[in-house]
Amino acid sequence: MHVMVVNTKAYREGMGNEAIKIAKIMEKVGKETGIRMIIAVQHADVHRVASNVEIDVFAQHIDAIEYGSHTGWILAEGLKEAGAGGSIINHSEHPVTINEIKRSVEILRKNKMESIVCASDNEIAKSVAVFQPDYVAVEPPELIGGDISVTKTKPSVVKNAVESVRKVSNSAVLCGAGIKNGEDVRKAIELGSSGILVASGVVKAKNKEKIIMEMASAMVE
Numbered sequence: 001m002h003v004m005v006v007n008t009k010a011y012r013e014g015m016g017n018e019a020i021k022i023a024k025i026m027e028k029v030g031k032e033t034g035i036r037m038i039i040a041v042q043h044a045d046v047h048r049v050a051s052n053v054e055i056d057v058f059a060q061h062i063d064a065i066e067y068g069s070h071t072g073w074i075l076a077e078g079l080k081e082a083g084a085g086g087s088i089i090n091h092s093e094h095p096v097t098i099n100e101i102k103r104s105v106e107i108l109r110k111n112k113m114e115s116i117v118c119a120s121d122n123e124i125a126k127s128v129a130v131f132q133p134d135y136v137a138v139e140p141p142e143l144i145g146g147d148i149s150v151t152k153t154k155p156s157v158v159k160n161a162v163e164s165v166r167k168v169s170n171s172a173v174l175c176g177a178g179i180k181n182g183e184d185v186r187k188a189i190e191l192g193s194s195g196i197l198v199a200s201g202v203v204k205a206k207n208k209e210k211i212i213m214e215m216a217s218a219m220v221e
Ligand code: G3P
Pocket: 007, 091, 139, 143, 144, 145, 146, 176, 177, 178, 179, 197, 198, 199, 200, 201
């Protein structure tokens, strides 16, 4: 099943009640199109968003820790109790070591939570795929937040990541960075992605329902 992941980052337009509004639109569009919707929100928003919608709510990061004396660190078990179904790991705005990626995937799996591990290129995608996360998301950092999508500028990165990951794992591949419209999404699917990881194109859009519908519809055509 194709998936649309919206990462609200720390954008003002994606926090608190705004995160709930985006999640509700995603829920509605998800029902209409049949596309799986995941919203990755600030930790502080996990509980309130998960209490208001049925779509999957993910965290944007977890720490590779177990219960214990870890002041200020993010525990997967706590997120699960708050309503999170999974987490992004190793986003280029929150990179962690390869060992922490491995541990985080294991911790999420142990808690029956899903993992989306980010990779900046094809080689890293392959290296993290061996940990068998649910998703590997390839995102060239220099294109993140910009207006030109990875699918237009670096289609080979997506294509190669899909091929490399397939060799070592069953993880589904997502792509992201600069995705702004249905055409970018259509191309992502053509290149072999199972879906997209998008932030500014949705969170900063004036008409969020219109763009979420446009992007989701491009995955069903
Ligand atoms: O996590 C998704 C993200 O890094 C892509 O950001 O703003 O280019 O859609 P954006």
